[in-house]
């Protein structure tokens with residue numbers, strides 16, 4: 001449990017945020033410059049707030065009113081940044097040992113063998129950082145942070161410097177970390193798929209304050225056209241159970257109350273509950289009967305709202321799907337007019353499977 005209430009003024013930038021994270025992953029999400037890294041630095045103790053209180057479990061790390069400021073090395077907080085920052089002259093095994101070295105034996109709750117096994121770095125132990133790929137380096141950096149047996153892990157864009165393939169490769173390791181070590185994680189990312197996949201709580205920051213806090217589906221929903229000024233960031237989060245795997249075609253079918261969702265990934269097992277990120281720009285609306293298009297995912301819904309600019313090109317259509325979830329579609333205003341779409345109408349939403357990023361399809365994280 002981490003409880004953060006901090007205020008900080010820095011030139012023109014004002015930070016004033018309050019949020020609490022339970023166990024699991026709490027994601028800090030928001031546009032560039034909104035203050036995510038500043039929050040991480042305040043929690044790590046690399047910066048002091050003008051006013052505020054930071055409490056981790058039963059330990060008060062910062063309380064400006066009472067003059068409490070626990071220095072960074074006494075906070076028992078592990079840090080993982082975008083750039084792995086391994087010691088280049090030390091082999092992987094020694095880099096890992098470094099994390100453990102600074103932890104008192106009595107506080108060493110995390111076993112080296114467990115870390116090596118969960119992160120899959122056994123074969124790398126004798127190598128130097130310069131000989132590792134970006135993803136391998138990042139796994140070692142995570143291992144080093146874990147071996148401090150921290151009470152909290154701070155991860156600031158840990159996948160940002162990796163290419164798409166490496167991101168896909170490392171995400172399952174972060175998931176295992178979340179599920180197998182009971183260490184809460186504060187996770188900064190720009191990537192909506194990562195946030196949905198990992199986080200039980202999402203804190204959306206905007207210009208130094210908390211704009212929304214809650215579950216991924218509610219916090220990331222594009223409620224207004226203005227909020228979705230960057231329309232590519234507008235997403236819906238749908239959940240369902242894996243109904244079938246099709247190894248011959250490399251796809252899985254997720255059963256949803258409104259229809260089937262086909263995703264380009266073989267999920268671990270039939271019956272598991274998953275969440276799927278669908279970008280509003282990837283949703284088309286139609287009145288076609290099932291099977292009449294190449295699109296495999298067709299979901300039945302009723303139009304709940306249409307928001308459009310009077311003279312802009314776009315319209316955001318909110319659909320209430322059978323089962324109660326909401327799906328957003330970004331269309332042109334031209335399409336809305338041509339189809340004479342109106343609130344209350346029943347329509348079919350079409351989502352191309354290839355537009356669904358595998359990174360955004362995941363088992364529901366533990367709360």
Ligand SMILES: Nc1ncnc2c1ncn2[C@@H]1O[C@H](COP(=O)(O)OP(=O)(O)OP(=O)(O)O)[C@@H](O)[C@H]1O
Pocket residue numbers: 010011013030031032033034035036037038039
């Ligand atoms: N060392 C600094 N000195 C002065 N201003 C800073 C400093 N570091 C950051 N800022 C400013 O503080 C604000 C918040 O920056 P911060 O790095 O926390 O944002 P962020 O949300 O992490 O952004 P990004 O996603 O781009 O990393 C920005 O306006 C930034 O310009």
